[in-house]
Amino acid sequence: ELKMLPTDSKQRSGKEKQQKEKQSLPASSAQEGKSAAQLRAERRELQERQRAAKLQKQQEQKQAGGGKGGSKTSNPSNKAEAGSKKSAEQKQSAPIPTSADKKAQSSKLAPPGDTHQQQQAANKKKSPPPQQQQQPADSSVKSLPSFFRHLKPPMDAEQITSSVYNEQFAQSQIEAAFVQLSLMVAHEQLQGPAARCLGLARALRQLLCTVPVQDLPRLIKPKLDPNMRLLRSAKPPTVLESYLEQRLANWVQSAGSSAENSDHWLVDRMNEFVIEQIEKARVTMRASLKSKINNLDCIMLYKPSSLIFECLEDIVSEGTKMPDVRIILLDSPPSWEGQAFLRRLQGHRLLSKCPVRYAMLSAAPSLLSDTSKLVLEGQALTANGNVLAPVGTAYLANVAWSHRIPCLVLCHACQTWDQVLIDSVSYNELGRVSSDSQLCNIQYDLTPGDLVTALITERGVLPCTGSPVPSH
Amino acid sequence: MQQQQQPAAKELHSNQLAMQVVRRLSKRLQKRQQAESGATAADLIQMVRREAVACAGRDPVDAVSQNACRRVLKILREEAVHSLGASAQLLSSLQNNLFSERPIDYSQVKADSLRDAVSAAIKELLLELETSLDDLRSHGAAHIGENEVVLTLGYSHSVARVLQTAAATRKFQVIVCDSGPNFSGSRMLQLLKTVPQIDASLITDAHAFAVMSRVHRCLLSAQTVFADGGLRAECGTHGLLLAAKRHSVPVLVCTPAHKLAPAYHSVERANVYLNPACLLEENLSFAEVHCPKYDLVPPGLVTLFVTNLGGLAPAHLHRCLAEQYHQDDYSIDAGEADGDASVLDEE
Numbered sequence: 001e002l003k004m005l006p007t008d009s010k011q012r013s014g015k016e017k018q019q020k021e022k023q024s025l026p027a028s029s030a031q032e033g034k035s036a037a038q039l040r041a042e043r044r045e046l047q048e049r050q051r052a053a054k055l056q057k058q059q060e061q062k063q064a065g066g067g068k069g070g071s072k073t074s075n076p077s078n079k080a081e082a083g084s085k086k087s088a089e090q091k092q093s094a095p096i097p098t099s100a101d102k103k104a105q106s107s108k109l110a111p112p113g114d115t116h117q118q119q120q121a122a123n124k125k126k127s128p129p130p131q132q133q134q135q136p137a138d139s140s141v142k143s144l145p146s147f148f149r150h151l152k153p154p155m156d157a158e159q160i161t162s163s164v165y166n167e168q169f170a171q172s173q174i175e176a177a178f179v180q181l182s183l184m185v186a187h188e189q190l191q192g193p194a195a196r197c198l199g200l201a202r203a204l205r206q207l208l209c210t211v212p213v214q215d216l217p218r219l220i221k222p223k224l225d226p227n228m229r230l231l232r233s234a235k236p237p238t239v240l241e242s243y244l245e246q247r248l249a250n251w252v253q254s255a256g257s258s259a260e261n262s263d264h265w266l267v268d269r270m271n272e273f274v275i276e277q278i279e280k281a282r283v284t285m286r287a288s289l290k291s292k293i294n295n296l297d298c299i300m301l302y303k304p305s306s307l308i309f310e311c312l313e314d315i316v317s318e319g320t321k322m323p324d325v326r327i328i329l330l331d332s333p334p335s336w337e338g339q340a341f342l343r344r345l346q347g348h349r350l351l352s353k354c355p356v357r358y359a360m361l362s363a364a365p366s367l368l369s370d371t372s373k374l375v376l377e378g379q380a381l382t383a384n385g386n387v388l389a390p391v392g393t394a395y396l397a398n399v400a401w402s403h404r405i406p407c408l409v410l411c412h413a414c415q416t417w418d419q420v421l422i423d424s425v426s427y428n429e430l431g432r433v434s435s436d437s438q439l440c441n442i443q444y445d446l447t448p449g450d451l452v453t454a455l456i457t458e459r460g461v462l463p464c465t466g467s468p469v470p471s472h
Numbered sequence: 473m474q475q476q477q478q479p480a481a482k483e484l485h486s487n488q489l490a491m492q493v494v495r496r497l498s499k500r501l502q503k504r505q506q507a508e509s510g511a512t513a514a515d516l517i518q519m520v521r522r523e524a525v526a527c528a529g530r531d532p533v534d535a536v537s538q539n540a541c542r543r544v545l546k547i548l549r550e551e552a553v554h555s556l557g558a559s560a561q562l563l564s565s566l567q568n569n570l571f572s573e574r575p576i577d578y579s580q581v582k583a584d585s586l587r588d589a590v591s592a593a594i595k596e597l598l599l600e601l602e603t604s605l606d607d608l609r610s611h612g613a614a615h616i617g618e619n620e621v622v623l624t625l626g627y628s629h630s631v632a633r634v635l636q637t638a639a640a641t642r643k644f645q646v647i648v649c650d651s652g653p654n655f656s657g658s659r660m661l662q663l664l665k666t667v668p669q670i671d672a673s674l675i676t677d678a679h680a681f682a683v684m685s686r687v688h689r690c691l692l693s694a695q696t697v698f699a700d701g702g703l704r705a706e707c708g709t710h711g712l713l714l715a716a717k718r719h720s721v722p723v724l725v726c727t728p729a730h731k732l733a734p735a736y737h738s739v740e741r742a743n744v745y746l747n748p749a750c751l752l753e754e755n756l757s758f759a760e761v762h763c764p765k766y767d768l769v770p771p772g773l774v775t776l777f778v779t780n781l782g783g784l785a786p787a788h789l790h791r792c793l794a795e796q797y798h799q800d801d802y803s804i805d806a807g808e809a810d811g812d813a814s815v816l817d818e819e
Contacts, residue, residue, distance in 0.1 A: 026720075143673045145673045146621075345758075356759045399714050431766075
């Protein structure tokens with residue numbers, strides 16, 4: 001789709017250019033008072049140039065069909081313009097002139113100018129914008145290491161809305177709640193392991209309200225499928241989300257006759273799930289974590305979520321029993337979640353009891369002599385006992401292990417996964433980066449189980465080998 | 473988040489800095505010799521040692537200037553011994569250091585007799601310093617193979633040279649780690665993107681453990697190399713080396729030999745702490761910000777030191793030290809006499 005656009009605009013702008021050239025020629029000749037011979041020479045030159053431009057366009061179309069992309073197609077139009085206007089200002093070049101293009105150029109055409117001139121010309125011309133838009137897409141794919149190129153680039157809002165339109169064209173209805181959720185997920189506005197699951201539960205509740213109870217078992221799947229497809233296309237599901245989906249399917253299957261069930265039985269079941277598995281679990285985990293933190297401890301945090309924030313509040317409200325807990329907060333670009341945590345702490349009463357130190361993740365080894373324990377949050381526990389967590393967790397766990405600092409990972413019991421992973425490469429997600437950044441932003445990494453001292457779940461404090469083995 | 477660009481105020485490479493110091497010293501030596509007719513070698517040595525102390529005082533983190541002074545001192549001492557008409561037994565060697573009893577009296581040697589020999593030796597030293605970075609890259613490029621994935625951290629002139637040399641004959645991938653608070657990785661990426669055979673990409677150091685299972689080599693640089701194999705290097709190096717150790721990835725540290733300091737690693741070595749404003753905005757300044765520029769990496773994490781004199785195992789660093797500097801100059805303290813401490817002490 002993207003690749004077709006430049007050629008279209010090229011043809012359009014080519015025609016415009018030809019019209020402009022035709023218009024400008026008589027004007028210039030009138031002003032400069034050239035002789036008939038000079039005019040004829042100019043026209044011949046123009047014809048030759050147009051022929052060359054047309055040939056190049058045909059070549060580019062073949063190449064664009066092969067999937068090379070915009071930078072080459074914008075070349076001939078720029079050079080044709082440069083030739084036709086015959087002034088030094090109009091020197092243009094594609095940002096990446098390739099050797100193939102240089103061969104296709106005629107010797108008369110202007111050499112590549114510098115970026116200032118290109119910007120000036122870009123303000124005047126219509127063709128450069130599609131070429132510049134293409135560039136970030138190309139460069140972001142190129143900047144990935146080869147072993148990450150199987151990952152899908154993150155979707156943005158336009159792509160989601162276009163897939164919504166596609167689905168609706170195929171006559172399946174998408175709930176507004178799901179569209180909103182997909183947009184939030186795609187823009188990474190939901191931080192923390194349980195946030196996406198809660199978002200899914202909320203959206204599901206809205207969906208279920210639209211379906212009459214009697215028809216639920218029959219209608220739920222066809223209703224749900226297009227919505228889940230949209231959500232999946234934004235980002236692959238987290239473990240908690242897949243768990244919720246699975247339970248939903250189980251409930252629907254195991255539902256008896258509709259007479260037995262109350263009007264909102266499915267919604268009730270779901271609310272129960274959220275309360276049991278997520279909210280009550282959080283309370284239990286907070287209590288567990290608190291029991292592991294002693295007086296005079298210095299806790300190192302990395303990408304802490306609201307769960308840890310609430311636990312810290314619990315500790316501080318303990319009062320005289322635990323007066324002296326210090327926090328070291330680590331941060332890393334591009335998400336800067338440590339700074340978000342600091343903003344939450346700003347002006348909070350926590351600070352009076354709990355001094356905070358802030359540092360980049362790279363400074364972690366120098367701070368470990370001060371640290372008592374490391375508290376991290378996990379996204380999933382793989383079937384072979386490794387922890388999938390936000391990127392940087394494995395780095396930090398390794399550093400802590402080398403310095404003999406205990407590493408505690410908070411994880412819901414239902415975050416256990418039946419996938420088996422041994423490194424961070426086979427399963428991962430690409431995150432967003434700003435358009436001018438060349439950073440390759442991976443979302444997750446795998447912490448080997450032996451680097452984790454203890455896994456704090458609502459069912460207890462376990463070693464990483466305590467993951468349930470899936471029965472085959 | 474704003475990333476602070478270091479002001480581009482005529483960045484000196486380490487060998488240029490060393491050459492500056494050596495030239496300055498050689499001028500001062502000549503002046504001293506001309507001015508004072510009765511100058512002895514001991515006076516010259518004292519003068520250079522004081523200069524070394526002054527260098528340390530100016531910038532405690534900079535080991536290169538001090539090392540350059542030590543090289544000049546070695547030249548002075550050796551030439552003094554030569555001119556004493558001494559036989560081979562007085563020349564420094566491993567055996568002789570153990571058994572020789574007689575200390576050398578430098579005040580017996582007149583400075584005039586040293587002049588020509590010293591200036592010739594200093595010329596050689598300057599030549600060696602000038603070509604050090606070029607010599608380094610051929611030694612380093614041999615360790616990178618075809619289609620290998622090389623991980624590097626931040627911007628380093630030596631590493632860039634090595635990678636460019638290797639890319640002349642083979643294709644490989646480079647993953648550049650960008651680590652705070654220096655964030656010099658994008659500069660390295662821009663440079664590497666211009667090299668045709670290198671497929672370069674940029675990650676943050678948080679990703680270092682995640683990608684390490686796919687990496688074949690780690691190629692890094694250091695600001696200073698300590699005598700036991702420890703390093704003072706860009707912040708983020710320590711975590712990266714720990715990840716490399718976990719995955720058994722060979723780590724090559726490319727440094728010219730004039731960065732090798734005759735001191736042991738300690739976490740209390742000098743470090744530079746950057747302005748927290750480069751990381752945090754004003755209103756978040758209630759947090760105490762820990763923002764070191766360098767990491768002090770303990771020994772045991774580096775596989776090979778690639779220097780302009782060739783590849784050097786960490787266990788053989790002491791040999792390189794012994795060849796470069798005289799043992800009496802290992803320790804240069806402020807306010808000292810002509811110390812003969814052979815114990816490796818503070819810088």
